[in-house]
Amino acid sequence: MFDIAVHYLNPSQSRANTLRKTIGAAEEISEAVREISLRPGERLLGFLCLRNRDVISHVCWGRRGHKAATQLRRLNLDSPKEISPINVSELRSREGWSEFIRFFDGRDVFHSADDSREFIAKMRAESQDVDLFIKAAETDYGLIDELSQDEIQIVRQEHDAVEMALRIANMTPRKSYRWSPSQQGKTAITSFFTGLEPASHMEDDVVRWDVARIPGYDLLRETVFGHYVLEDGGTILHTFHANKNALEHTLGVDLIYFNEQHESFVLVQYKMAEPQGNTHVFRFPDKQLEKEIDRMDRTMEVLANEVAAATNQSAAFDFRLTASPFFLKICPRDAFEPDENEQVKGMIIPIDMWKAVTADTTNKFLGPAGGGILSFDNCPRYFDNTQFISIMQSGWVGTSSVARSFLEQVITEIINSGKSLVLAAKLRSRKEETPAPVRTKKKARKGVNKRKAKTVERKAKRGA
Structure with a gap:
């Protein structure tokens, strides 16, 4: 199984439109982000705001890429899936969400797997789409664990x-x-x-x-x-x-x-x-x-x-x-x-x-x-x-x-x-x-003709 780190991306509206069109064309998408660190076996779950600012519209799995610029890293965004919108502004005002506001505090926010466990559980309870997206990967990796x-x-x-x-x-x-x-x-x-x-x-x-x-x-x-x-x-x-x-x-x-x-x-x-x-x-x-x-x-x-x-x-x-x-x-x-x-x-x-x-x-x-x-x-x-x-x-x-x-x-x-x-x-x-x-290589057949076998044996003796 794997641990899940979290990356929240809330780009400018023009950049969000570009990313959304790229997804629609079935092309690969990526974004330049601040440096991130993942442990071996750790997965990165991305929450993307690509339709409206402060509204999560897509989830994806993130993959750390090459350096993009000074202190920036290319983040490849794999298997993006559009989900029912999650309004971040509404979440901020809800009871029980105050300790998780830091996960949405900016355009490019990363949290490690150790720091994200309770947040992931909260988001899965909030959105069935998020839960199903994670569950599919968990099921596959569960099958791997059985090997x-x-x-x-x-x-x-x-x-x-x-x-x-x-x-x-x-x-x-x-x-x-x-x-x-x-x-x-x-x-x-x-x-x-x-x-x-x-x-x-x-x-x-x-x-x-x-x-x-x-x-x-x-x-x-x-x-x-x-x-x-x-x-x-x-x-x-x-x-x-x-x-x-x-x-x-x-x-x-x-x-x-x-x-x-x-x-x-x-x-x-x-x-x-x-x-x-x-x-x-x-x-x-x-x-x-x-x-x-x-x-x-x-x-x-x-x-x-x-x-x-x-x-x-x-x-x-x-x-x-x-x-x-x-x-x-x-x-x-x-x-x-x-x-x-x-x-x-x-x-x-x-x-x-x-x-x-x-x-x-x-x-x-x-x-x-x-x-x-x-x-x-x-x-x-x-x-x-x-x-x-x-x-x-x-x-x-x-x-x-x-x-x-x-x-x-x-x-x-x-x-x-x-x-x-x-x-x-x-x-x-x-x-x-x-x-x-x-x-x-052939195995000897069972029930070989005995008469034929004896004939072969006699010929072998004469030759000797």
Whole structure:
């Protein structure tokens, strides 16, 4: 659950009119305010006077933005909702409201969560609209509180995938979707997509479960993992959530991005960093990551053979800064706040750089207990979300186009079978009509024909 701080905004009439028109056009709104301070997990509730001075007409959730000017801070005003008017002048004159007059004393008034508890209760009792607005968020965060830590991390990864994918496709996440499981009639969160609702008024900015773009993907189901397609008329991006399913067990990654414009796959493995002092650290060696990297290496062997066998490759079109499409994203293990429309902060590094870190003998990555640590302080350099999105959009990283058909086949095979695949290190020639060998581990059938089994056994003895 969360604590609620309060911000009261009573702008000039001309500014109020501008903000109200911006809301009507479904555009983002913000206001320059005096510096505010919020604790982690604290929410900011805004009371806005946008129709008449001293009359609250809207409520919203506030989000602290960048500095706007000297001693001023940009306050982003999210999910504004018009409510039945609350006349502040009338409240001031009512019995029992005298101690709360300070909350309306000015054009730009902020109070911390600790200072606002009684005021929030008073306003909820005063206005049913205010109560329902807060209650919707409380219900959603109550569902989050029911998740285990492992479940939260998976949902955070799905959330990050949606946010990053939209930005890669040059879309605005806040305009593209709303997140509220309770508004979707859900009583539990099974994934981030449980509460995801496309914004119907943005025809081009819709996250939808489109399964017609890549052959074979018509068998995708949300209960298996998330696959969605984003397009804005020029860019088409496919995103797959592979965590804890057969895709991860085969390829060693949590998320798979496919940029159709450049015909490139980018594969990302997430790891959680633990707090240590003023930073977060990821400790290694990590046996689970070693297994995942082994899967990545096996995949790279297959992809290298696929590229070598290609006869129609364009060296210029397929140029990439790195041959490997695998990346590691190390994220702080912090709170999950899905309606903030922010990506999970983290450092993103190529998997080859990670291998260089683990092989380093200079003690620059040596922790106090003798183990290896990679932190935001000692990492030589890394991509942040914005930088990573930029190189993905431009096709500077990822697989070459000739790997597309092979990875499509692998992913389709996994989806259809629901099982991990053993990737063959040697592929057949493209000239052959049969597809590249992709084998699944099969369990022995019960009730095998005994006569057939004995025949096989006799032949084996003769051969010996």
